[in-house]
Amino acid sequence: MKMTKLNYMQCWNGAMALLGAHKEAILAIAGVFLFLPTFLFAQFVQQPILTGDEDGSAMLVIYSVYFSENALPIMLSNLVISFGGLVIYFTLAPSRNHTVADDLTAALKVFLIYLLANLLTGFLTLIGFFFLILPGLYLASRFALVPIVIVDQQERNPVEALRQSWALTRNNGFSILLFVLIIAIVGTITVGALQAVTGIVTGLATSGTGWPFVENLVASLTGTAFQLVLAVVIMSIYIELSGKKSDVREIFN
Structure with missing residues (x-):
């Protein structure tokens, strides 16, 4: 197999092209399967309250209690979010051109394999x-x-899926790592800044008490947007390295 060197600019342009071409479908999927469970979890599951003085042992106890008390909502929300991510990949895949209903059905059929x-x-x-x-x-x-x-x-064999991913990313492991890290750092800073501004505005408007609904809404929206960007970037990396198209933008021509 001929090895392709990852081109950051082409990958980014391809990711934005994917996002633009499938925006209606993936926004609908993300709204139901990424945003909604994230928002509901933030609204109804109380996060651990930390004073900042806890040592490692105290932190371990606090989070052990938190996870044991909220095991079911944590598991359910993560499963729904994982399923939504899989459906989005089906929507973006270059070998497919199906309806959202078809993608939902296809994702459901392989969800267990995906989890494994x-x-x-x-x-x-x-x-x-x-x-x-x-x-x-x-x-x-x-x-x-x-x-x-x-x-x-x-591919329906999880081990073979790992092997094929390893083969596709040959000689590009550190390139992918750097590319994703850059996006993750910029995204994290952007999301954090937006949430901080929201907290400041709601705090000033309510004399310090804040509006949890608005803050959770903004946090869920920005987090969902960040997940979508990562999804289209990963798909764009695959398209370039797999040789599906010489230029990912050709998909939409």
Whole structure:
């Protein structure tokens, strides 16, 4: 297989083209499966209250209690969000041109395989983190295309999906890592700034009490937007490295 060197500008332009071409479908999917569970979770599940003086042992106790008391909503919200992400990948896949209903059905059929592949990816990535942060991040980059392999190449063996992602990202692991890190850092700063401004405005408007509904709404909207950007970037990386198109923009010609 001929190795393709990742082109950041082409990937970014391709990601924005994907977003523009499928905006109606993916916004509808994201609204139901990404935004809504995130917002409802923020509204109805009380986050741990920290004073800032907790040591490691105290933090462990606090979060252990938090996760044990909220295991069901945490699990359900994560499952719904994961399913929504899979549907979005089906919508964006270059080999498909189906309705949202078709994509929902297709995603449902492979959701268990997708979860198994994610668990296997997480396990292998965790091993990398045991050695140092960089190996873990590198492994995450090499396995970033696993969901797309399942969706676009109809791979139903989770182990084979990992192997194909590893092959597709050959000689591009650190390039993918740097590209995604740049987007993640910029996105995190942007999302954090918007949420901080919202908190300041609502705090001033309510004499310090704030408006949790508005703050959660903004946090959920910005978080969903960030997830969408990451999804189209990962798909654009796959399209370039897989050779599906010499230029990702050709998809829309």
